Amino acid sequence: MTPHDFLADQFQGHRPRLQAVAYRMLGSLSEAEDAVQEAWLRLARSDARDIDNLGGWLTTVVGRVCLDMLRARRSRREESLEERLPDPVISHADATDPEREVLLVDSVGLALLVVLESLTPAERLAFVLHDMFGMPFEQIAPIVDRTPTAAKKLASRARLRVRGATPSPDPDLSSQRRVVDAFLAAARDGDLAALVSVLNPDVTLRADGGTLTGGMQVVRGAAAVAGRLATFQRMATSATTHPALVNGLAGLVNTIDDELISVMSFTVSDGRIATIDILSDPDRLAQLDLTHLEP
Template sequence: MTPHDFLANQFEGHRPHLRAVAYRMLGSLTEAEDAVQEAWLRLARSDSGDIDNLGGWLTTVVGRVCLDMLRARKARREEALEDRLPDPVISREDVTDPEQEVLLADAVGLAMLVVLESLNPAERLAFVLHDMFGLPFDQIAPIVGRTPAAAKKLASRARQRVRGAAPNPDPDLADQRRVVDAFLAAARDGDFEALVSILAPDVVLRADGGVLAGGLKVIRGIAAVAGQLATFQRMATAATTYPALVNGAAGLVNTIDDQMLSVMSFTISDGKIAAIDILSDPDRLARLDLTPREP
């Protein structure tokens, strides 16, 4: 085995972790892959013999690359992810994928990723690397060009903004699935009372059909969301619906003729639906690499 092959094998061992870091930083699976690939290119050009802790070095590089990408996004005034839903991570409930297990470890739901988009790039980096991945502030500080104390303040400020901004999901997947199944039954039956009974009073519905459909639409409150029953019923009766894990939580994938029509993510809190996130942008759905199917 050549030194290059040995280094490549070492890098592949770290790839799932690096992809998880980049996904939480960027909210985009495509951009996360780009950031990880850039980390590999920088590693291949470096003198790897001088790297004592390869995992820490790579995490730092990915963090720096993601920070640059977030700043470039703002500088170009690109569409922020708060104006569209983040990419969902979809998996079958009955299939285990080791790489997706890493990506979904301590999973961040779509609702939380939307909240992270409200942070500025430095705040997001400090919060993600420290609070989600345990990186010490003395390693975060050089990435953001601050002192460790200043990096700690960035994370603290981000934590205050994040706290309470997204509902805390119920941890039990079986409980989540029962509520999602009840939603699907209410939608198929057009049962308004049944739907209302499982919605939280301050429920939020975010629907992203892409640019051609007018972009992200946000509906708030139990009356307004329940008022979408006719839309839910059309979706539930026209499509074939499969249960799936969406960012580690109980969700649904709707298909027509084996083509994904939409992905539905639910945030279940205290036994009620606190948030529904629906991605139906055909261009973005086409880039997702999994359509859950019946066993």
């Protein structure tokens, strides 16, 4: 084995963690892959003999790349992910795909990723690297050009904004699934009372249909969400619904004639649905790789 091959083999061992870091930072699977690939290119150009902790070095590089990407989004005034749903990570409803398991640690649902998008790039990096991956502030500080104390304050501000902004999902997946099944049954039957009964009074619905529908639409409150009953009923009666895990939480993959039309993620908290996230943008759905779901 050549030194280059040995280095590549070591890098592959760290790749899942690096992808998880980048996905939480960017909310985009394709951009996360680009960030990880950039880390490999930088490693390949470096003298690995000078690297004492390869995992820490790679995480730092990925963090810097992601930070630059987030800042570039803002400086170019591109359509931000505050205006669209992050990319969903979809796996079998009855089993976790081992290759995707690291992406789903702590069930980082779409609702939490949406909140992370509201943070500044530096706050997001400090929060993700420290609170989600346990990196000490002494290592985070140089990435954001701050002192360790200032980096700690960044993470603290982010934590305050995240805390309470997203409901904690019920830990039992089978309980989550029962609530989602009740939602689906109410939708199919057009039963308004049954639908309201499974919704948290403060439920939030986010529906991202892409540019054709004017971007992401947000509806809040059980009455307003239940007011979409006719839309839910059309989906439930015209589409074939497939139970799935979406970012580690109970969800649905909906198809018509084997064509993917939407992905739905539910945050079930205290036995009721607290958030519903629906991705129906055909351009983004076409980019999803669901071959791992095939029997």
